[in-house]
Amino acid sequence: MSIWPEERVLPLERDGLNTVDMTINVGPQHPATHGVFRMVLTVDGEVVVDCEPYIGYLHRGLEKLTESADYRQAMGWWDRTDYLAGMCCEMAYCMAVEKMAGIEVPERAEYIRVMMAELSRINSHFMFLGAFGADVGSFGTSFIYAWRERERIYDFFEEVAGDRMFPTYFRPGGVQMDLPANCESRVRGLISSIRQGIEDFDGLLTGNEIFVERCQGLAPMTTERAINWGITGPILRATGLPWDVRKAEPYSVYDRLDFEIPTGKQGDIFDRYFVRLAEVYQSTRIVEQCLEQMPGGLVLNPDLPKTLRIDKGECYIRTEGTKGEYGVYAMARGGNKAYRMKLRSPSFSNLAALKEMVVGSYLADAIIILGSLDIVLGEVDK
Amino acid sequence: MSFGDPFFGISWLDAIIRTVIVVLVMTVIVVYLTYGERKVVALFQQRLGPMRTGPWGLLQGFADAVKLVTKEDIRPANADRWVFEFAPYLTFIPVLMVLISLPFARDWGVRNMTLGMFYVFAILGLNIVGILMAGLGSGNKYALLGGVRAAAQMLSYEIPLVISLLSVAMIAGTLNLNAIAGLQAHRPFIVLQPLAFLIFFTAMLSELHRAPFDIPVAESEIVGGYFVEYSGIRWSMFQLTEYASMWAFSVFGSTMFLGGWEYPKGGDWGWGWQLFLTFVKSGAWIIAIMWVRTTVPRLRIDQLMSFCWKVLLPLSLAQMLMNGFILVYGWPQELLTVTSGAGAVFLFVLIALVIRRPKKKTTLLGAYRQGSLPSGQGSAP
Numbered sequence: 199m200s201i202w203p204e205e206r207v208l209p210l211e212r213d214g215l216n217t218v219d220m221t222i223n224v225g226p227q228h229p230a231t232h233g234v235f236r237m238v239l240t241v242d243g244e245v246v247v248d249c250e251p252y253i254g255y256l257h258r259g260l261e262k263l264t265e266s267a268d269y270r271q272a273m274g275w276w277d278r279t280d281y282l283a284g285m286c287c288e289m290a291y292c293m294a295v296e297k298m299a300g301i302e303v304p305e306r307a308e309y310i311r312v313m314m315a316e317l318s319r320i321n322s323h324f325m326f327l328g329a330f331g332a333d334v335g336s337f338g339t340s341f342i343y344a345w346r347e348r349e350r351i352y353d354f355f356e357e358v359a360g361d362r363m364f365p366t367y368f369r370p371g372g373v374q375m376d377l378p379a380n381c382e383s384r385v386r387g388l389i390s391s392i393r394q395g396i397e398d399f400d401g402l403l404t405g406n407e408i409f410v411e412r413c414q415g416l417a418p419m420t421t422e423r424a425i426n427w428g429i430t431g432p433i434l435r436a437t438g439l440p441w442d443v444r445k446a447e448p449y450s451v452y453d454r455l456d457f458e459i460p461t462g463k464q465g466d467i468f469d470r471y472f473v474r475l476a477e478v479y480q481s482t483r484i485v486e487q488c489l490e491q492m493p494g495g496l497v498l499n500p501d502l503p504k505t506l507r508i509d510k511g512e513c514y515i516r517t518e519g520t521k522g523e524y525g526v527y528a529m530a531r532g533g534n535k536a537y538r539m540k541l542r543s544p545s546f547s548n549l550a551a552l553k554e555m556v557v558g559s560y561l562a563d564a565i566i567i568l569g570s571l572d573i574v575l576g577e578v579d580k
Numbered sequence: 581m582s583f584g585d586p587f588f589g590i591s592w593l594d595a596i597i598r599t600v601i602v603v604l605v606m607t608v609i610v611v612y613l614t615y616g617e618r619k620v621v622a623l624f625q626q627r628l629g630p631m632r633t634g635p636w637g638l639l640q641g642f643a644d645a646v647k648l649v650t651k652e653d654i655r656p657a658n659a660d661r662w663v664f665e666f667a668p669y670l671t672f673i674p675v676l677m678v679l680i681s682l683p684f685a686r687d688w689g690v691r692n693m694t695l696g697m698f699y700v701f702a703i704l705g706l707n708i709v710g711i712l713m714a715g716l717g718s719g720n721k722y723a724l725l726g727g728v729r730a731a732a733q734m735l736s737y738e739i740p741l742v743i744s745l746l747s748v749a750m751i752a753g754t755l756n757l758n759a760i761a762g763l764q765a766h767r768p769f770i771v772l773q774p775l776a777f778l779i780f781f782t783a784m785l786s787e788l789h790r791a792p793f794d795i796p797v798a799e800s801e802i803v804g805g806y807f808v809e810y811s812g813i814r815w816s817m818f819q820l821t822e823y824a825s826m827w828a829f830s831v832f833g834s835t836m837f838l839g840g841w842e843y844p845k846g847g848d849w850g851w852g853w854q855l856f857l858t859f860v861k862s863g864a865w866i867i868a869i870m871w872v873r874t875t876v877p878r879l880r881i882d883q884l885m886s887f888c889w890k891v892l893l894p895l896s897l898a899q900m901l902m903n904g905f906i907l908v909y910g911w912p913q914e915l916l917t918v919t920s921g922a923g924a925v926f927l928f929v930l931i932a933l934v935i936r937r938p939k940k941k942t943t944l945l946g947a948y949r950q951g952s953l954p955s956g957q958g959s960a961p
Contacts, residue, residue, distance in 0.1 A: 335798065335800060336876065337621070561801060562801050
């Protein structure tokens with residue numbers, strides 16, 4: 199009796215031995231795929247010789263849905279693209295609508311938006327750090343360290359916006375409501391806690407010999423290859439190119455804030471990890487500056503019409519999402535609904551390079567290469 | 581009555597009674613090891629661990645055991661029936677057989693074997709058969725990978741494990757575990773053989789499939805490895821094996837290196853103190869294993885192999901060579917503390933040199949803060 203009834207048997211002559219390649223299905227239910235991503239790996243022993251990614255398990259038709267709903271109703275779905283940092287997505291969507299309709303945003307609202315978006319970015323990066331540590335095999339300790347900070351950020355979101363993961367807090371023309379009275383002390387406490395979290399990760403993973411040995415020099419990416427693949431975000435910055443939309447084409451109030459763009463040197467897994475760790479620190483700096491510079495005043499434009507109608511308009515907005523360049527192409531042809539909304543999601547472009555990185559590496563490395571891309575399936579599948 | 585004499589004066593009845601006692605004690609200990617592991621891990625991860633079942637969750641292990649026994653025993657359709665069903669027992673029986681030879685206190689053990697250490701080596705090797713059977717018989721590719729990984733890893737690490745134990749046997753001049761413990765009345769062997777101790781501890785982690793060598797059961801890669809298809813009672817047999825062998829190894833290791841039941845005043849203060857010593861030493865040993873597990877990531881299979889063959893094996897052979905010189909030329913044994921200690925330091929230096937660490941961990945992040953590392957102000961490519 200064969201125990202491999204469905205196995206595709208391909209006898210290969212290697213070094214005088216007859217061996218058979220084996221296909222392994224990783225996902226859509228697998229602890230290391232961070233959602234419902236599936237890849238079929240063909241392995242020769244422990245070495246991956248082929249990788250076939252399958253996406254689409256989380257497709258919800260976001261772009262089509264947006265065409266069938268009012269501008270303000272549709273925003274709730276945009277939270278759910280990069281669901282680890284919902285407010286970054288809301289920001290891009292709102293900016294696109296505002297640009298088409300020509301709506302002014304009060305200055306206080308801009309600062310609140312930047313602050314919340316940066317907290318979301320910290321949230322997403324901590325999720326990466328925790329899950330990546332678990333991929334490399336640190337038995338959940340890194341996960342719990344990350345969770346501690348994420349819980350505090352989510353608690354703050356709940357207090358401000360009324361919901362944790364999908365706040366739907368931004369509106370075209372500002373934000374839904376003003377910050378609570380104790381906001382400043384809350385955020386300062388949050389920042390010191392986050393900085394402690396950075397130190398904890400630094401102590402747990404960065405200096406660990408096994409972690410360094412696993413990650414250094416693995417799947418290196420040159421800047422040219424990264425640009426050819428359309429890779430953006432921390433993975434591009436890990437190759438040494440300081441490309442960040444917040445600096446290159448400042449939107450909102452980012453041009454008034456002082457922060458740096460951490461870059462790596464060789465674009466390997468370790469650099470990707472470390473760039474994200476350093477970015478968390480920069481984000482805490484941005485949040486601090488937002489608190490200091492935040493003016494008083496309204497948080498929502500008072501001249502908004504009851505129903506938002508845009509006669510004609512077309513724009514492309516790009517923002518720095520947590521995974522890379524998060525672009526929204528919007529088109530209006532009258533009425534209260536968008537004619538077309540297109541999302542340029544960074545995870546999708548970054549994931550395209552997976553095969554090139556994975557083929558030729560060990561099976562265990564394939565898992566952490568996938569982890570280092572930090573994909574969010576809500577954004578890949580839209 | 582002395583525990584050295586057979587119960588009721590009948591040898592075979594005595595063997596059965598002692599084995600039953602050891603198995604019962606082992607079961608309770610395993611139940612509390614699972615509880616203890618969850619509590620220790622929770623401590624490291626800033627959680628509480630099990631708290632609901634009984635006071636401080638003390639009955640959690642029993643609740644889990646009842647749940648596992650009553651679960652359905654599923655066999656995959658394309659599994660090889662007999663191989664699949666017998667594999668858990670074949671992994672468990674060697675561990676049980678090892679327990680027979682362990683001295684928990686003077687004369688407190690099932691049998692005091694003259695070749696006890698040799699017996700332990702010989703039996704532990706059998707463990708691989710069951711794991712390989714589980715991997716092959718499950719009809720699952722993750723299980724196959726896990727089983728093959730386990731076989732490769734355990735075969736490799738058995739060599740430094742055995743050689744480091746042989747160094748102890750050379751100094752002790754006997755293979756009897758009780759006699760080895762008795763020789764450590766004034767000075768445990770870890771003082772004479774720090775290098776052998778480190779090698780033993782590392783190789784033991786690998787034999788137990790514990791982090792950082794949990795490659796055969798890697799949760800995030802092959803989702804549990806060779807026991808991925810098992811459920812219910814058969815799955816719990818694998819867990820039982822894991823924890824029972826952890827306990828057996830900790831008692832065995834503390835007998836070999838930490839003085840077992842003997843070291844501080846064991847011979848003078850009676851069996852209660854001896855049992856306490858065994859308990860404390862093996863407990864510390866187990867907590868060290870759990871500590872390592874919660875802290876370090878996992879190695880890759882090729883790194884694991886090269887670490888075994890290029891680092892551990894030569895160093896364990898060097899330790900044996902040192903012991904040989906001491907024995908042949910009759911030099912004082914204290915010399916071993918120096919040479920073996922130097923070897924242990926060399927081991928750490930070697931690890932630090934081989935691994936290309938980027939920079940000192942705190943300076944790297946600090947450099948970003950001060951802006952001294954390259955970081956751009958944003959420019960189009």
